[in-house]
Amino acid sequence: MGRALNSIVARMLALAGIMTTITMAVGLAAYFGAAYFQLQVMLRHMPPPARAEMTALIAHGEKASPRYFELFERYGAQTIDLSDAGFMLCIAVISVLAGGIVAVLLARRISRPIIAVAEAAAAVAAGDRAVRVAQQGGSSEVGVLIASFNRMAADIEAYERERTVFTAGVTHELRTPLTILKGRLHGIADGMVPATPAEAERLLRQTEHLGRIVEDLKTLAHADAGELALDRRSIAVDDVLRVCVADLRASAAVGQVGFVEAYAGGRVLGDSVRLSQIFLNLLTNAIKHAPAGSDIEIRSFTHGGLCSVAVVDAGSGFLKGDAERMFMPFWRAAKDKLDGHPGSGLGLALAFRLAEAHGGTIVAENRSDRSGAVFRVDLPLGR
Secondary structure (H helix, E strand, O other): HHHHHHHHHHHHHHHHHHHHHHHHHHHHHHHHHHHHHHHHHHHOOOHHHHHHHHHHHHHHOOOOOOOHHHHHHHOOOOOOOOHHHHHHHHHHHHHHHHHHHHHHHHHHHHHHHHHHHHHHHHHHHHHOOOOOOOOOOOOOOOHHHHHHHHHHHHHHHHHHHHHHHHHHHHHHHHHHHHHHHHHHHHHHHOOOOOOOOHHHHHHHHHHHHHHHHHHHHHHHHHHHHOOOOOOOOOEEHHHHHHHHHHHHHHHHHOOOEEEEEEEEEOOEEEEEEEEHHHHHHEEEHHHHOOOOOEEEEEEEEEEEEEEEEEEEOOOOOOOHHHHOOOOOOOOHHHHHHHHHHOOOHHHHHHHHHHHHHOOOOEEEEEEOOOOOOEEEEEEEEEE
């Protein structure tokens, strides 16, 4: 009921009803006023005996008697005519004035929040991304418009923040290897650095690092645009996990980190290469944060039409507010920077986008039994 009363259509109908009511009220008031005025004029012009008789008939409530109409027709013919054009014009003017005032007041009330949205939109277009419109009207169309605008403004503001972080991250990640390449190549060109196979290998590593960053950025761009090509096939998630763990076992051993595996997953319809990227990025992140002598748990299981993979480490976990930001490209926790953990900040963002491309998601949370983090990938089961 509240929504119906708050809607613009209902208000327009109410305005039409108010205008009609005002017009009828003014017309009736004018009619009865003119009739009363006509009666007074008639009484002033009547002979005293007829006036006394007419007054007596009115006092006794005999306005419908034949004698009353006889006196009225005899002495009232020379008074004003209710069909007079001037009289009708007065009624029209009064109706328009009264109805116009009501219409202006109601129209201003309806248009005020719409004007506020228009002004806020102009402010956003001018660069003020933080502007919002105060909510007015519960569930009316105007309320829905304001809520939609505020969501859009918040999304634009968040996008601008992400774009700023993304641009700064790209600049930082590309500048380091490019600076190294430029400096070493200048040294070779000037004869200051010998062009040895070891030097060529060093430059090749920096080039490969640049290539990985560019490839990750390309994948992220395609995923964000919904244009990521996937070679979807029925794949046993456990098989992909075993290969990923085997590939990382040597690098984990360098940091004295082991793996504890528990597989009970199902089959999904996905791209094996992209799924490997998801799991490798999560496992690499776990290895980076796992303390020496600890184990990383890898569990797969099915539930509610989903195949889930959990990667659990025994590190220090993350701050509560970081859970929403850790999947942003190039975002890195302040603690990671202070601890000197390597990484470009693209791994988790890429894993998240690839999971979304498969119709799934990634959830991050801190462990409840001890310190550490849990990253769970949820993918829809397939045949």
